[in-house]
Amino acid sequence: MRIMEHIFRAVFNKLNPFYKVDDFNWGKYHMVYECEVMNLTRKRTLVLSKDEYQIIEGKILLNPTLLPLHPNSKLLYETIYHLNPKSILEVGVGGGDHIHNLHLLLPEARFYGVEISQNQIDFLLSRHPDLKNICKLAVQDITRKDKLNTFERVDLVYTQAVLMHIKRGNRHIDALRNMFNISSNHIVLVEDWGSHDFFGDTTKISKECDFPWPELNIYKNDSGEQILMILSKEELEEFSPLRNGEELLKYSQKKGNAVLRK
Secondary structure, eight states: OHHHHHHHHHHHHHHOTTSOOOSSOTTTHHHHHHHHHHHHHTTSOOSOOGGGEEEETTEEEEOTTSOOOOHHHHHHHHHHHHHOOSEEEEESOTTSHHHHHHHHHOTTSEEEEEESOHHHHHHHHHHOGGGGGTEEEEEOOTTSSSOOOSSOOEEEEEEESOGGGOOSTTHHHHHHHHHHHHEEEEEEEEOOTTSSOHHHHHHHHHTSTTOSSSOOEEEEEEOSSOEEEEEESSOOTTSEEOOOGGGGGTTTTSTTOOOOOO
């Protein structure tokens, strides 16, 4: 029934552009997410261990006996590893796998995470009990128009399949504004690029009078399977500039490249 509810909401969104709802009932979403994690475990390696991978020239190589990482997760980790931030906030921590894996890659970094419900954080702690000593966690709605002020500013903020599900009004734009206000240097986004005009939205935000960065530089990282978006306060020579939103849709029609939902 919960899966049918999700399908109904998604179809209703597409058929009625004048009344949009989020893709999920967030109060019950943790139950849907737990089922999705169980299904993904059969096809992907979700949790890294120290002796199961190598990093060679910035690329994560798993032991050949393991299932592959999801291409979106792999690209996310490699990008953040390259940027080497000292403090990291995940917006929408899900089951905690990304924070767990990034902590292995960047053990000196400080980690923070927010979720919209305590049920999601409870699921994270049941899956990764050690994260209570590694990551500061809080329940917070990132779409609130007041600043995301639960924690101090961090070097880097990222989302993985979060903003794509926020459909009511312009709440995803409020979430982006909050992310700019809490990030000192970088924002990394891995989303369904057809769900919103992420390039246009971030460009518009950068022109607002209270935009907290002196300038906005927009880059892409293209793995050959997926593209992610990097928003940076400083120029980054190692990444290619993102010129427009259409570039993000490069792989959108390929089968098997759906963004891991959260």
